[in-house]
Amino acid sequence: MSRFWICVFMSTTAVGIAAERFDPTVPDVVLGIHGGIGDADQELAPEVEKEMRAAMELALRNGHAVLKEGKPSLDAVVAAIKVLEDSPMFNAGRGAVFTNNGTNELDASIMDGKTKQAGAIAGVMTVKNPITAARAVMEKSKHVLLTGRGAEQFAKLQGLEIVDPSYFRTEHRWKALQERIEKEKNQPAAPGAAFQRLTKVEYGTVGAVAIDHAGNLAAGTSTGGMTNKMFNRVGDSPIIGAGTYAENGVAAISCTGHGEFFIRYAVSHEIVAQMKYKGVTALEAADDVINKQLPSAFKRKPDDAEGAAIVLDKNGGFTTAYNYPALYRGYITKDGTIRVRLNQK
Amino acid sequence: MSRFWICVFMSTTAVGIAAERFDPTVPDVVLGIHGGIGDADQELAPEVEKEMRAAMELALRNGHAVLKEGKPSLDAVVAAIKVLEDSPMFNAGRGAVFTNNGTNELDASIMDGKTKQAGAIAGVMTVKNPITAARAVMEKSKHVLLTGRGAEQFAKLQGLEIVDPSYFRTEHRWKALQERIEKEKNQPAAPGAAFQRLTKVEYGTVGAVAIDHAGNLAAGTSTGGMTNKMFNRVGDSPIIGAGTYAENGVAAISCTGHGEFFIRYAVSHEIVAQMKYKGVTALEAADDVINKQLPSAFKRKPDDAEGAAIVLDKNGGFTTAYNYPALYRGYITKDGTIRVRLNQK
Numbered sequence: 001m002s003r004f005w006i007c008v009f010m011s012t013t014a015v016g017i018a019a020e021r022f023d024p025t026v027p028d029v030v031l032g033i034h035g036g037i038g039d040a041d042q043e044l045a046p047e048v049e050k051e052m053r054a055a056m057e058l059a060l061r062n063g064h065a066v067l068k069e070g071k072p073s074l075d076a077v078v079a080a081i082k083v084l085e086d087s088p089m090f091n092a093g094r095g096a097v098f099t100n101n102g103t104n105e106l107d108a109s110i111m112d113g114k115t116k117q118a119g120a121i122a123g124v125m126t127v128k129n130p131i132t133a134a135r136a137v138m139e140k141s142k143h144v145l146l147t148g149r150g151a152e153q154f155a156k157l158q159g160l161e162i163v164d165p166s167y168f169r170t171e172h173r174w175k176a177l178q179e180r181i182e183k184e185k186n187q188p189a190a191p192g193a194a195f196q197r198l199t200k201v202e203y204g205t206v207g208a209v210a211i212d213h214a215g216n217l218a219a220g221t222s223t224g225g226m227t228n229k230m231f232n233r234v235g236d237s238p239i240i241g242a243g244t245y246a247e248n249g250v251a252a253i254s255c256t257g258h259g260e261f262f263i264r265y266a267v268s269h270e271i272v273a274q275m276k277y278k279g280v281t282a283l284e285a286a287d288d289v290i291n292k293q294l295p296s297a298f299k300r301k302p303d304d305a306e307g308a309a310i311v312l313d314k315n316g317g318f319t320t321a322y323n324y325p326a327l328y329r330g331y332i333t334k335d336g337t338i339r340v341r342l343n344q345k
Numbered sequence: 346m347s348r349f350w351i352c353v354f355m356s357t358t359a360v361g362i363a364a365e366r367f368d369p370t371v372p373d374v375v376l377g378i379h380g381g382i383g384d385a386d387q388e389l390a391p392e393v394e395k396e397m398r399a400a401m402e403l404a405l406r407n408g409h410a411v412l413k414e415g416k417p418s419l420d421a422v423v424a425a426i427k428v429l430e431d432s433p434m435f436n437a438g439r440g441a442v443f444t445n446n447g448t449n450e451l452d453a454s455i456m457d458g459k460t461k462q463a464g465a466i467a468g469v470m471t472v473k474n475p476i477t478a479a480r481a482v483m484e485k486s487k488h489v490l491l492t493g494r495g496a497e498q499f500a501k502l503q504g505l506e507i508v509d510p511s512y513f514r515t516e517h518r519w520k521a522l523q524e525r526i527e528k529e530k531n532q533p534a535a536p537g538a539a540f541q542r543l544t545k546v547e548y549g550t551v552g553a554v555a556i557d558h559a560g561n562l563a564a565g566t567s568t569g570g571m572t573n574k575m576f577n578r579v580g581d582s583p584i585i586g587a588g589t590y591a592e593n594g595v596a597a598i599s600c601t602g603h604g605e606f607f608i609r610y611a612v613s614h615e616i617v618a619q620m621k622y623k624g625v626t627a628l629e630a631a632d633d634v635i636n637k638q639l640p641s642a643f644k645r646k647p648d649d650a651e652g653a654a655i656v657l658d659k660n661g662g663f664t665t666a667y668n669y670p671a672l673y674r675g676y677i678t679k680d681g682t683i684r685v686r687l688n689q690k
Contacts, residue, residue: 116609116642122579123492143578144605147468147492150577232495233488234467241586241611260489264461266586266614273618297461 022287022321023341028333029318030211031063031076034310035090035328036204036256038343049342052089052328056340059083060332063210073210073218073252074112074135081108081131081222084206088170091204093129096168096224098177101231104168106224107238108134109145113217113246118144120238121151123231125168128161131222134238136160145238173227180228205237207244207254209312217312219244219252219268225259235259241269249314250275251282257307257324261294267309275313282311286321295323367632367666368686373678374663375556376408378425379655380435380673381549381601383688393434394687397673400432401685405677408555418555418563418597419457419480426453426476426567429551433515436549438474441513441569443522446576449513451569452583453479454490458562458591463489465583466496468576470513473506476567479583481505490583518572525573550582552589552599554657562657564589564597564613570604580604586614594659595620596627602652602669606639612654620658627656631666640668 035056038044044052063080067073085093096104108130109120119138122145127133133155137146146154156162205223212218221244223237236242236259243259245268246252253268262268267289274285286309294305308322310329318331330340380401383389389397408425412418430438441449453475454465464483467490472478478500482491491499501507550568557563566589568582581587581604588604590613591597598613607613612634619630631654639650653667655674663676675685 111609118609141575142605143575144608145579145584146575147577147579150575154575230486230488230491230495230499232492234490234492239490239584239586240608241584241614245611260487263489263585264456264463266590266611269586269611269614270618273615274622277619277622 021291021323022283023319023329025281025283025317025319026331027315027317028335029312029316029331030067030334031060031080031208032310032312032318032331033059033080033084033206033208033329034254034256034308034320035084035206037306037308037322037324038326038328044342048089051087052342053340055083055087055089056328056330057338059208060330060338060340063208064332064336067210067212070213073212073216074110076210076212077110077208077218077220078131078135080208080210081206081220082129085129085131085222090206091224092206092222094168095170095173095204097173097204097227099225099231099233100228102177103231104165104224105231106130106168106222107235108220108222109238109240109244110134110138110220111218111240111244111246112138113219113248113252116247118240118244120145120240121155122147122234122238124148124151124155125165126152126162127155128163128167131220132160134220144240147234148232168224176227184228205256207256207310209246209252209254209310211252211312211316215248215314217246217248217252217314219246219254221254221256236262236267239263241266243268245269245272247272251311251313253309253311255307255309258305261297261305262307265289265293265297271309271311282313282317283319283321286311286319290321290323366636366668367628368664368674370626370628370662370664371676372660372662373680374657374661374676375412375679376405376421376425376553377655377657377663377676378404378429378551378553378674379599379601379653379665380429380551382651382653382667382669383671383673389687396432397434397687398685400428400434401673401675402683404428404553405675405683405685408553409677409681412555412557415558418557418561419455421555421557422455422553422563422565423476423480425553425555426551426565427474430474430476430567435551436569437551437567439513440515440518440549442518442572444570444576444578445573447522448576449510449569450576451475451513451567452580453565453567454583454585454589455479455483455565456563456585456589456591457483458564458593458597461592463585463589465490465585466500467492467579467583469493469496469500470510471497471507472500473508473512476565477505479565489585492579493577513569521572529573550601552601552655554591554597554599554655556597556657556661560593560659562591562593562597562659564591564599566599566601581607581612584608586611588613590614590617592617596656596658598654598656600652600654603650606642606650607652610634610638610642616654616656627658627662628664628666631656631664635666635668
């Protein structure tokens with residue numbers, strides 16, 4: 001498998017488009033995941049890398065087991081994302097970043113490509129696995145998006161696991177908030193600066209895309225948002241069409257990155273629309289949005305509009321596009337072959 | 346003008362597509378608005394109709410005056426929507442419907458077609474003109490979507506007009522909530538019925554689309570959501586790509602209707618995508634989404650997926666599509682000709 005991968009990558013390099021960042025399409029994938037974008041220049045400490053890899057591999061194996069039992073792709077997406085939410089290594093569930101209010105506010109969404117039904121929650125502070133709350137909204141409510149206390153009350157009523165807000169607190173994220181506040185203090189103040197400042201964010205949003213034996217596609221995304229975001233800010237992760245989209249016969253998509261730009265460019269729906277109406281491949285569509293449209297967006301700072309999309313097409317072809325040094329991503333094929341990539345490794 | 350209108354409509358009837366509901370494209374429009382969908386079989390009381398017409402005409406004239414001064418289309422969108430928010434006749438600002446919690450929760454969004462910047466707020470209870478808060482989020486924050494108390498604090502800090510939540514309360518909306526609660530009590534209970542029930546909603550969302558002398562497009566939408574919605578439910582109005590979208594060189598769109606379906610179908614972005622990638626007109630794209638895709642969506646009740654879109658294309662062509670008996674809509678042309686239509690009149 002690894003030889004095959006290298007071979008494809010080299011051939012891509014040869015046609016001269018390797019300067020942009022993407023992974024060539026891998027066939028026969030049943031589940032793909034991401035754990036956000038990262039800095040390639042900041043080598044991950046070996047113990048960090050080991051723990052991230054372990055969580056991502058477990059997420060892939062759990063999702064694969066679900067699919068092997070003949071269960072729907074929605075179940076695989078939830079199974080995979082739950083593992084990543086439970087790991088403190090990612091900015092989702094436990095390990096979420098802090099708002100400028102010192103709280104952890106969690107967002108998640110899920111979409112069923114078969115019915116185009118969807119569910120999402122934003123700004124919850126007490127639901128252990130936000131992705132399960134998103135699914136409950138889809139299946140047990142008449143709504144698509146619930147926020148804050150309304151979402152929490154609904155989740156509780158549905159019997160989902162409720163935890164104390166302190167469950168989500170991790171020391172490394174708390175430290176990140178303090179560093180961010182300190183750094184912003186030292187920036188030159190401008191009128192309205194408190195809201196104008198664009199700061200580099202710790203990403204780590206997680207997502208999954210899956211296809212089941214019946215060809216049904218599903219996608220899901222879960223996040224704690226941006227460090228030092230205004231409380232009650234909603235990014236792209238809970239927005240259907242921005243962070244998450246799935247449509248049978250086309251593709252399932254999960255995004256991560258600077259959420260505001262992903263909302264404005266309706267990134268996940270744009271990928272589906274290009275595939276449907278322009279007739280391009282998943283890779284061409286994702287590469288266009290992530291590596292051309294977003295970088296050409298009006299930039300207030302050099303690292304605006306950064307991010308990535310993972311795409312699983314109707315045939316099980318898995319691809320990614322990212323305009324940032326690294327994307328933590330992985331996939332598992334039908335026969336159980338796993339590959340997890342952190343940075344370029 | 347009115348003869349021209351009838352002439353176009355008849356020619357459309359002749360080609361046999363009048364069974365679906367849309368308005369043929371009107372040229373030279375600089376501002377189009379809607380005040381939601383309605384029941385054609387429920388004749389509006391003359392005094393209601395008079396007041397609605399007066400508000401819609403004032404909205405159009407105020408927006409037109411702004412454009413005539415050479416100001417950007419964003420200003421015209423805000424000027425028009427403020428009039429409709431201030432009128433108790435529409436489900437936006439004063440006159441908003443009630444949640445099942447007995448509160449008025451307001452949502453709004455705005456998008457600038459020139460920069461593709463956008464702003465939105467959801468679930469605010471104290472900002473007099475939600476559309477101005479959406480604009481402030483776009484221009485004065487690093488975020489696109491703020492909700493609840495976070496949005497309210499931000500609006501206050503920006504010096505926007507803050508009112509007591511009771512300002513939004515109107516007797517006719519309160520009565521509507523009581524009737525809805527009574528009606529739902531009498532429906533047969535099913536497991537999870539409290540969240541499964543789909544009830545016919547009082548619409549009345551407002552929106553505006555405009556083009557200025559420089560060809561810049563803008564769109565905005567404002568709403569109180571659905572009567573008896575779960576509190577903290579977010580519909581399509583504050584979702585960029587669902588209720589609102591604008592892209593220079595393509596079109597500006599504002600939607601109204603059963604928001605959950607508009608999110609799932611990313612209606613406003615879908616219209617833009619079809620125009621860009623499929624090469625169809627605004628009317629063809631809007632008609633496809635509103636009159637074909639949405640009605641074919643999985644329906645749990647006959648009036649699921651109902652709604653409308655108003656579209657202003659890059660050349661000032663204004664069109665609407667609606668899959669419900671009536672759409673309250675109007676436009677004003679460059680030379681100041683106004684037309685407002687309630688039901689088929």
